[in-house]
Amino acid sequence: MAISFEAVYEQIKSRLGQTRLVAIGKINQRDMERFAVAVGDSNPLFFDHAFAREHGYPGAIAPPLYLSSVLGWEPGPPEDSLRPDGTPHDDAMAVPIRGLRVMGGGQELEFHQPVTAGMDVVMEFSVSQAELKQGRSGPLLVVQLQKRFLTTDGSPIVTCRENFIAR
């Protein structure tokens, strides 16, 4: 399948600066704990309210990467509309990378306040940068997304810049 990197690149570039708002809703204690369990991280700050309060938190907190690791906060598309690689066509990434191999490249995070159960959270999402590069094995596309997590009254929780690499 011939893929025009230039066409994909132009399409992504046209979305630069557009901001999309996603209502995440109230953060759930069980989901935070399941994330910690999936990581294999038994830090009592994530599970034990009394322990967390003894250390200055309002209650048990989410692992630091919880909000920025979840790829979709909406129900998501039905299976038959997923791309052949299993990813949604139009997920929070909103990157039209049909036919390309995609990999997460890492994140840069600032933590403004801890995440606790019951917080009502929104995510402000945008494509902040796109670069077409020449890699060792051909062209590659580096796309930077910015995700800002805020409480519904606008106070910042986490700022995340994330790179995705498409080849």
Added chain:
Amino acid sequence: MEPAKLFFEDVKVGTAITPLVKRPSTVQLFRFSAMTWNSHKIHYDKPYAQSEGYPDVLVQSHLHGSFLAQAVMDWAGPAARLVGFRWQNRAIAVPGDVLTCAGTVVKTEIRDGLGYVECELEERNQSNQLCAPGWARVQLPLRAGTAGHRSN
């Protein structure tokens, strides 16, 4: 079971982060994908992952990052506050790999009366290949009586 409390004064440039060893399994990758609503087949469908040229299903980018964050928070203890963090995915990892997260303090400073340390982090596999470099900025409690304004 409670980790010892680490104070700003206990740390200097060159202090090592206590290494953390992780052995991701296919079950762990499945549960992490489920929890993060990550349906990318490279994380759970081995024939598909092989069709993209990988030896097996891959540890998720965010799971590599989470391992490094766990290492820093375990070392810094519950009184610390993680204020900044980053990692980069450099090499793939698959179930059965033994991933060691380690690091070193590279900067300490007192700013606005609070103590901060910065650490360079590394996640390496059993062949000592660098899977993910990282960095963290952590606020550590000051011992009573410390009234410094600046460190190195």
